[in-house]
Amino acid sequence: MTYEQKPLGQQVNELESAARIAAGHADPLFATELELRADATRAKVLLGEAQANAFR
Amino acid sequence: MNRHHMLRRAAMALFLAGCAMGMLTSAQAATPAERRQEIQKMRSTTLERLYKVHPAARAAIQKAAGYAVFTNVGINLILLSAAGGSGVAHDNRSGHDTYMKMVSGGFGIGLGVKDFRGVFVFSTSDKLEQFINSGWEASAQVDAAAKAGDKGGAAAGAITVAPGVSLYQLTENGLALQATIQGTKYYKNDDLNAK
DSSP, X not given: OOGGGSOXXXXXXXXXXXXXXXXXXXXXXXXXXXXXXXXXXXXXXXXXXXXXXXXX | OOHHHHHHHHHHHHHHHHHHHHHHHHHHHOOHHHHHHHHHHHHHHHHHHHXXXXXXXXXXXXXXXXXXXXXXXXXXXXXXXXXXXXXEEEETTTOOEEEEEEEEOSSSTTSSOSOOEEEEEESSHHHHHHHHHTTEEOOHHHHHHOBOSSSOGGXXXXXXXXXXXXXXXXXXXXXXXXXXXXXXEEEEOXXXXXX
């Protein structure tokens, strides 16, 4: 399964995990970049849920 | 949904959870020595595969200052992070191995790629040291420009990802023509190097 094929929730978990590793290596810039990507992906999840509820 | 169907789904969920717990336990139980051994095995397998699809790579790697082999698949004992992988950098001059981890924001190694297997080749010791010690990252610009096939000789098939750093990226069908390492960083694995 490619990254793009993974469920958004899994992508969020992976990005958060990667951000923790980067932070553990004193790499705050990369850690922040990954956290922002996790936030953006989380927003996609919420948007999807909101759209699903709206059409219910 | 009938009761029988629900029970079957519950049983399947329990089975999958059990599998996941089993994998996690084996990963946590693996000693540093076992994990190093697993990475060494991955290195041998990846190099064998590279030499098979591109025999000229053997000479290019032998005459380089060093090389590093990484993958995000096939290392059962490690399970470092679903968003990353593991590898080892080898100094050809001293013979020293440095175990490393690969961390991706998903858009790099995962960009349309299921399995990443890559061999970095360093032309000088400085480049190798920089890769090992500085949390190396291929920039977006380098990635966009990095294409193979225009060099000829032993280096043909490798993708220049930075000055003095080439990459052989293996795919299911041979060598990739363009690197997918954007947004991926490489760090020393202190757990495996210290013990």
